[in-house]
Amino acid sequence: MPFNPDWTDLGLRLVCAFLACLTIGLDREWQERAAGMRTTILVGLAACLAAMSANLMLATQGWQSQDFARMDVLRLPLGILTGMGFIGAGAIMRRADGLVQGVTTAATLWFVTVMCLCFGSGQLILGGLAWALALATLWGLKRVETWLHRWREATLTLTLGREGPSEEEIRQIIGQSRARIRRMFVRHEPASGRRDYRFTLWCAARPGEAPALVGALCTKPGVEQLDWDM
Template identity: 45%
Template sequence: AASLSMILANLLASTAGKTPDSFVQLDMMRLPLGILSGMGFIGAGAILRRAGHIAGITTAATLWFLTVIGLCFGAGKIALGLTGTLAGLFTVSALLYVEERLDSDHEATLTIVTTSGGPPEQELRATLNHPKYEITSWGALYSPGDSRREFTCELKWRAPRQDTAVPQHVRALSDLSGVTRVQWSPHSR
């Protein structure tokens, strides 16, 4: 977008900056400056930080880019506008392709219900101990007079965005003697 705005300013630099009956003089180099500051300010408002994640950068960049494309078409530089549009579509598509293949943060809540004769808490933790997964919290519910125990933990891991399968070591929990229920609840982002 910055390159397009400078190319547009250079193409329009030869435009007569002042008509004989006007006191206003055009300065074409103010065009990229105005775009950079004005749309940069608006784009900054589209960027949000939430729970340690930053969102809206693509939206901010697209707002800025489309402003420049609009100026190209508005100034009558159709070829430059079309070239910029194609370059922008290619760039966003290529980055989306790359982003889908990068690992992203995943979180899930795991609830395990056992009988009193089921595996002890340490064995459950050991089964969940996996280099790819981090237990971020662990809770236990022991009911007096009830033979049932309930363990709840929060897990965090990095994997490709489209990887939504239940991990094998979590599925293995249901095979343990005394485990009556395993509930896996991934958090959506």
């Protein structure tokens, strides 16, 4: 941290913080998250200004050598980090179905704060590296996360009559749909020939859409009831 920054240096820090927050905020804006571009920019600029203010208050004259180490103006940017906890908590929401949303947005605001503290303290290279890593995480890893989320756990429940498909046929249909059986429950009624199956599957399917195996099983004779839960 330079002890005597000039206005050109301070302006460069603000511009770097603004542009970095702008690009990161665009990702949140495109995803229609609670904290968008303007929120990200304001949070980042506040952190940058706090670090710059602490830098300007680092007086180097009028103090003895042993007193200089006791100066604690850097508590100001530390207070910014503490306050970010409240803003980040406000971005996290718990839906009625139990799913928690906004964790990535809260983590992004926290990361932007630390990144802009680097810019505000004059560590432009460190702040630039943090900005590049943030873009790689938010944009580059998004495709990997989308691919991983294609695979979900689902429950298939079947009620079959006496003439219904055999267990081997059911397994073949499940295997042809690229689903994997994780757990299975079976109940037989020898007197009536009725069978109940409950499969816990790991399959590639979108929420709200029934995969091809549901249609294939529905066309089989003897299938009295089929339930699909994802």
